Amino acid sequence: MFASNKPIDPRIKRTLLLIRDALISLMEEKGFDHVSVRDLTARAQINRATFYLHYQDKYDLLDKVVNEMLEEFSTTIQLPPAFEAEDFCLDSDMPPPSFIHQLEHIASNAAFYKVMLGANGLPGFAGRMEQALRDALYHRSSLAQPHDVQLKVPREMIIRYATSAHLGLIMHWLEHDISYTPKYMATQLKRLHMLGPTNLYK
Numbered sequence: 001m002f003a004s005n006k007p008i009d010p011r012i013k014r015t016l017l018l019i020r021d022a023l024i025s026l027m028e029e030k031g032f033d034h035v036s037v038r039d040l041t042a043r044a045q046i047n048r049a050t051f052y053l054h055y056q057d058k059y060d061l062l063d064k065v066v067n068e069m070l071e072e073f074s075t076t077i078q079l080p081p082a083f084e085a086e087d088f089c090l091d092s093d094m095p096p097p098s099f100i101h102q103l104e105h106i107a108s109n110a111a112f113y114k115v116m117l118g119a120n121g122l123p124g125f126a127g128r129m130e131q132a133l134r135d136a137l138y139h140r141s142s143l144a145q146p147h148d149v150q151l152k153v154p155r156e157m158i159i160r161y162a163t164s165a166h167l168g169l170i171m172h173w174l175e176h177d178i179s180y181t182p183k184y185m186a187t188q189l190k191r192l193h194m195l196g197p198t199n200l201y202k
Helices: 010-032 037-044 050-053 058-077 097-108 110-116 125-144 155-175 182-195
Strands: none
Touching: 010 037, 010 050, 010 058, 010 110, 037 050, 037 058, 050 182, 058 110, 058 125, 097 110, 097 155, 097 182, 110 155, 125 155, 155 182
């Protein structure tokens, strides 16, 4: 929604945020199918001309908001370009910065993710999040364990398992109103990724 090389006028940015927040709150209340442009403009306290200046219709709004957020989500978990296998801190309990950045992003946009992953959210949204996670975790796995290394479980199964657990923990965090800090949650994610649930029992 804000993707551009040019700085966005603060007044326009504020208007876009008002429209986005209106969409999220209305979806939470009654689901996207029952939201009208009239509802959106009334909730955002703007006129219809202002809405249509930025979006073709409510579907265009939803697409742009979701695509922008998922792009940010994907970016947060990417490893730096020069990252190498030796940079993994396998023996440390310190979570990777990318895990923290991702969870900070989730926390900053908690209302959006709670709605999109909830009963009145967008069908298929969780699948798109999972795909973004799967791509990032596959890249991490390939660096940490090159393809010529013999694994006890096929890599695709490992990634699918890890991805489901990763997203499940994010959803649990959202369902409990972000009751832990991003760093705390990132630490738990690393422990689960490194040790697996069975080895976490004392």
